[in-house]
Amino acid sequence: NAGVTQTPKFQVLKTGQSMTLQCAQDMNHNSMYWYRQDPGMGLRLIYYSASEGTTDKGEVPNGYNVSRLNKREFSLRLESAAPSQTSVYFCASTRTALEKLFFGSGTQLSVL
């Protein structure tokens, strides 16, 4: 009954450090997404993967890279963290783009 699992739940980085946020889903979903949520701005799409082997940019891709490792896993990498990347990051998945989105519980990231 895991659904969408994100790790870590909390992370503090120094400016310039790198890290990878992990996401895995066990629902055999085809599409996976990474969003960031900032106060008063809703969720903004960073990158998405419509199906295994494909990735595309969303609204705010700069400073991020992604890897769709297999059908289950979709990771988000910050190569050189900046304070502007302080945010809550959510991973989501869906069987097709036309069906309900299922979300993970989020990663709270602070960049000092």
Next chain:
Amino acid sequence: KQEVTQIPAALSVPEGENLVLNCSFTDSAIYNLQWFRQDPGKGLTSLLLIQSSQREQTSGRLNASLDKSSGRSTLYIAASQPGDSATYLCAETGGAGGFKTIFGAGTRLFVKA
């Protein structure tokens, strides 16, 4: 460009009141619209999804409607309860965005006991 707007940003009502949350979108090639609930410090939970061919969906005390021609959706909550206090977000998936799902900023609802 896909844009989703939610008004009001915050709403406070007494327990038992019926209320309506509003969502507007710009994508004329909408495929579906979803309403989500988010509790503080938590992820999002999908409440209702309306396909573009549908006019409304109902789940318990919740009813969501979709009017493609005006670019509007509403979420009606009947007989509100303190447990309904949360942030409600709408999200649109459409052709203008290449099947991307774009979110509004949300309406923070507080139901007073």
